[in-house]
Amino acid sequence: MKYMLLIFAGTDVTEPECTFEDWRVWDEKLDDAGIKVSGESLADLVTATTVQVRKGAKTVTDGPFAETRELLGGFVVIDVPNLDVALEWAASCPGSHDGGAVEVRPVADLG
Amino acid sequence: MIEQIYREERGRLLAALVHRFGDLDLAEEVCADAVEAALTTWPRDGVPTKPGAWLMTTARRKAVDRLRRDQTYAARLAVLAAEGERHEPAPELDEGLPDERLRLFFTCAHPALAAEDRTALTLRCLAGLETPEVARAFLVPTATMAQRIVRAKRKIREARIPFRVPGPDELPERIPGVLQVVYLVFTAGYADDRVDLAEEAIRLGRILHRLLGNREVAGLLGLMLLTHARTGTVPLEEQDRTRWDADLVAEGTALAEAALTGGPPGPYGVQAAIAALHAEAPSVEETDWPQIVALYEVLHRLSPTPVVALNRAAALAMRDGPEAGLAALPADAELTGYPLLPATRGDLLERLGRTEEAVACFEEALRLAQTDAERSRLRNRLDRIGQNTKLTE
Numbered sequence: 001m002k003y004m005l006l007i008f009a010g011t012d013v014t015e016p017e018c019t020f021e022d023w024r025v026w027d028e029k030l031d032d033a034g035i036k037v038s039g040e041s042l043a044d045l046v047t048a049t050t051v052q053v054r055k056g057a058k059t060v061t062d063g064p065f066a067e068t069r070e071l072l073g074g075f076v077v078i079d080v081p082n083l084d085v086a087l088e089w090a091a092s093c094p095g096s097h098d099g100g101a102v103e104v105r106p107v108a109d110l111g
Numbered sequence: 112m113i114e115q116i117y118r119e120e121r122g123r124l125l126a127a128l129v130h131r132f133g134d135l136d137l138a139e140e141v142c143a144d145a146v147e148a149a150l151t152t153w154p155r156d157g158v159p160t161k162p163g164a165w166l167m168t169t170a171r172r173k174a175v176d177r178l179r180r181d182q183t184y185a186a187r188l189a190v191l192a193a194e195g196e197r198h199e200p201a202p203e204l205d206e207g208l209p210d211e212r213l214r215l216f217f218t219c220a221h222p223a224l225a226a227e228d229r230t231a232l233t234l235r236c237l238a239g240l241e242t243p244e245v246a247r248a249f250l251v252p253t254a255t256m257a258q259r260i261v262r263a264k265r266k267i268r269e270a271r272i273p274f275r276v277p278g279p280d281e282l283p284e285r286i287p288g289v290l291q292v293v294y295l296v297f298t299a300g301y302a303d304d305r306v307d308l309a310e311e312a313i314r315l316g317r318i319l320h321r322l323l324g325n326r327e328v329a330g331l332l333g334l335m336l337l338t339h340a341r342t343g344t345v346p347l348e349e350q351d352r353t354r355w356d357a358d359l360v361a362e363g364t365a366l367a368e369a370a371l372t373g374g375p376p377g378p379y380g381v382q383a384a385i386a387a388l389h390a391e392a393p394s395v396e397e398t399d400w401p402q403i404v405a406l407y408e409v410l411h412r413l414s415p416t417p418v419v420a421l422n423r424a425a426a427l428a429m430r431d432g433p434e435a436g437l438a439a440l441p442a443d444a445e446l447t448g449y450p451l452l453p454a455t456r457g458d459l460l461e462r463l464g465r466t467e468e469a470v471a472c473f474e475e476a477l478r479l480a481q482t483d484a485e486r487s488r489l490r491n492r493l494d495r496i497g498q499n500t501k502l503t504e
Contacts, residue, residue: 084272
């Protein structure tokens with residue numbers, strides 16, 4: 001079953017415990033396990049733009065949609081047997097450390 | 112007789128079916144079908160020598176029927192089979208029903224489920240309560256409870272929460288969730304004098320203790336037995352200790368000791384030890400209050416909640432006097448709407464002779480009380496103060 005791991009970075013972290021190397025290692029483990037379906041790191045938040053259409057009127061604003069302190073920095077789609085396995089990957093992801101969070105969403109089966 | 116077998120076997124049957132088919136909805140339906148068949152044929156043909164095996168065979172036959180008729184189920188199960196979920200062989204019927212309840216316990220108490228949904232599902236699946244009964248236990252409308260159960264089952268199905276016992280490295284973080292659910296059932300039973308609910312929790316606790324050799328499980332069971340051993344829900348100082356159930360006290364105390372042996376203490380073990388100290392004391396005055404205060408210090412470190420602080424303050428009052436207790440009470444802001452806070456304050460004030468203030472506190476507690484049992488206790492207290500005041504006038 002496919003799950004999307006949405007990686008939200010914490011913004012006010014003074015002493016991060018995870019490094020670039022930790023990310024590289026985690027990414028490598030995903031590849032070795034053969035479970036990665038897709039994934040991207042997103043470009044810096046300053047490059048984000050949000051579009052909303054309400055009653056036919058379009059609004060375009062600078063910045064991300066969510067006004068939260070944790071901001072979407074990237075995602076990975078993995079194919080694993082059940083939620084517990086997906087949660088383990090989320091816990092080992094550096095994104096869930098250092099004030100961040102990883103949201104685990106099953107990919108809808110519309111077929 | 113059939114009623115009794117039904118209660119014993121239903122949780123085990125459901126768990127075995129969930130394990131066999133990997134689908135909670137299908138398992139519940141065929142479980143109900145099998146039980147219905149039993150209730151029809153057993154009075155007529157007699158109870159089979161292996162009721163569990165009979166139920167399982169019947170349930171599996173019903174499942175095959177359903178899978179033939181209902182494409183949704185068949186499709187779901189096909190997907191699961193394709194993903195290699197069910198690679199374990201089906202349980203042997205001749206040996207009776209294997210006990211898959213532990214898997215079901217951990218699934219119903221999974222952290223991915225909403226907190227209130229976990230308790231609802233556990234009562235439904237493991238205690239075999241019908242939805243209206245579960246609703247009554249938590250003082251919510253049946254429709255609300257039905258919604259919680261539907262939501263929980265949907266989450267399990269669509270997010271694919273697996274039916275498994277966590278591995279050894281996961282158990283330390285998962286066991287507290289299961290224990291909390293069982294304890295919530297127990298306290299819900301006691302809050303409203305629903306003895307049957309409290310006994311259901313104890314039954315679940317016993318199953319857990321048998322299947323899972325863990326010190327905190329022993330602690331929880333000990334705590335429940337020691338609490339249950341007392342005569343009803345009147346306050347400690349009003350109880351007739353000669354009528355406490357000696358067997359339950361002995362069993363509970365042994366479990367409390369086991370919970371605190373061989374490792375750092377957990378919150379249920381400590382609470383069980385406190386309950387054991389109360390149980391071995393011949394009276395309130397002769398209770399080992401210094402030891403109890405010390406245990407509350409440990410408990411507060413493990414579980415720094417306002418309720419624990421409140422209980423610690425009450426114990427402090429017994430060791431050092433009501434003034435010490437009053438000083439240690441948590442702030443009102445921390446426990447808004449919790450009747451035991453003003454009730455405890457009222458009790459301490461009464462002991463200090465500050466009767467008018469005490470009455471105000473008990474009246475506030477009465478306003479906040481949520482059950483008839485609590486309300487009548489508080490009214491009795493106020494009546495007694497009223498009578499005492501008259502006597503001294």
